[in-house]
Structure formats: C-alpha cells, structure tokens
Amino acid sequence: MELTHFFKNRTSVRKYTAQKIDRNLLDELLEATMRTPTTGNMQLYSIVITTDENVKKQLSPCHFNQPSITNAPAVLTFCADFNRFEKWCNLRGAEPGYRNFQSFFTASIDALLAAQTFCTLAESKGLGTCYFGTTTYLTGQIIELLNLPEMVVPVTTVTVGYPDGEVQRTDRLSPDGIVHFDRYKDYTEEDINRIYAEKESLPENRKFVEENGKETLAQVFTDIRYTKKDNETFSEMFLEAIKRQGFL
Numbered sequence: 001m002e003l004t005h006f007f008k009n010r011t012s013v014r015k016y017t018a019q020k021i022d023r024n025l026l027d028e029l030l031e032a033t034m035r036t037p038t039t040g041n042m043q044l045y046s047i048v049i050t051t052d053e054n055v056k057k058q059l060s061p062c063h064f065n066q067p068s069i070t071n072a073p074a075v076l077t078f079c080a081d082f083n084r085f086e087k088w089c090n091l092r093g094a095e096p097g098y099r100n101f102q103s104f105f106t107a108s109i110d111a112l113l114a115a116q117t118f119c120t121l122a123e124s125k126g127l128g129t130c131y132f133g134t135t136t137y138l139t140g141q142i143i144e145l146l147n148l149p150e151m152v153v154p155v156t157t158v159t160v161g162y163p164d165g166e167v168q169r170t171d172r173l174s175p176d177g178i179v180h181f182d183r184y185k186d187y188t189e190e191d192i193n194r195i196y197a198e199k200e201s202l203p204e205n206r207k208f209v210e211e212n213g214k215e216t217l218a219q220v221f222t223d224i225r226y227t228k229k230d231n232e233t234f235s236e237m238f239l240e241a242i243k244r245q246g247f248l
Helices: 003-009 023-033 053-063 067-071 083-091 101-124 139-145 189-201 203-211 217-225 228-244
Strands: 045-050 074-081 128-132 152-161
Touching (some): 023 101, 045 053, 045 101, 053 067, 053 139, 067 152, 074 083, 101 128, 101 152, 139 228, 189 203, 189 217, 203 217
Antiparallel strands (some): 045 074, 074 152
8 A cells, every 4th residue: 555545544443353463463563663763773662562351451440441452452551761771871881861851751752653653564464553642641550550660651552453343534634734834833813713624514523512512622622531630630640650760
C-alpha cells in the first residue's frame, strides 16, 4: 500500500479478536522498532509487554477499566528510561547527571517516537493499535504494578491485536488548521470557526453533544471529558510520580 494512502486511512482499533500475535511477528516488529531515531542514539526507553491475562486485569483499573486493555492480546507500556543508561555510566567511570526534568523529557520523546514506530509497523502487518493517554493519569499505580525502578516512568500505552470488525475512521482537522510556515501565525476568530466547522458539523459529534446535554462540542471536552479539576489533579499526581522515580 502506498504510504501516504496508508496514513490517511489508518485509525485506532479498540476491539480485537481472540487471535494471538505470533511471537516471531512480535519479535520482528520490536526489532524494527529499535531502529527508531533517538536523542544521541541513547535509546532512553523501555517497553513492558503485558500478555498475561491476570496482569492485564490488574492493569485495567490503571486505565479506568477501558475494555481494550483486557480484550487486546498484548498491551505495551512505553517508558522513559534513564535507569539502564545511568547504570552503564556508573559502571564505566562516567558521572551521570540525568536526574532532572530535561532528561525526563528527552527520554519521554524517545519513548513516544518508539511507540509511533511500533504502531506503524504493526498496522502495516494487518494488526490494529490504540494509544492510551490514561498512562499519565494513574502513573504511580502503573509503576508499582509493572515493578518499574527509579529513573523509569511510563509515558504511553499501546494495545495491539487483530481488529474485530470494521473500524470507522475518525475525523481530523485540515492541514491549514495545524501547519504554519516560517513563523507561527496566531488564529483569529474567523480562523477558529473555519478550522472547526467540519468537525462540529459531523453527525456523530452533534450526537455526542446532545447525549452529554451540552450546547457545543467544546463544552463536552472542557466540562466532561478533560476538566480543569481532573487535569490539575492528574498533573500533581504525575509530577509526584516523576519526582518519586528520581527525576526533578
């Protein structure tokens, strides 16, 4: 499949068949994922793969019991990891200085790049994937469950498996709403109205607004899905987890 067409038509998969992923295929995907570009070629990430049904059940509450966690044959937790690199430095007479926010952010970028590479490779083989932003909400619980040592913090989770049924492609903003040339051009009210017009007019989004008893789609996000109170609470919890793991 032509690559541009592939990306234009990809979508997230949240329901999977019972078919297991062949270990050889999984190993092939992971080996290719290791070619992901990273900062200074340090590869500051680790991937924890959960396939055990009991562990998936324990992991599920950390993601607010979303069905995909237990339904997927494999759950991959991508972690920012300076633990391995720091140990290497100590064993080689080099003094590491990575217990800070800059290093955490650097390792997070590496982990997220690897996650995207894995998703693209998996989908090219007929598998379906889905990102879970909830990884940074109950981070402390995930750290404890997956036995993550200091200098390791989970930053995103990906479920993977064979899609069960047809999956509807989700809407996206047009390029003129996201791309800026040379310098950032701030948005006028007219720009915002134009950029979000199609998204707001889609029947599924209009139904979404009605079902939640709101006047606009934006209110569904601010009042129900991603509230100020929740964002502030989870921010504090995430920062605490980062500190507890040795960063900051």
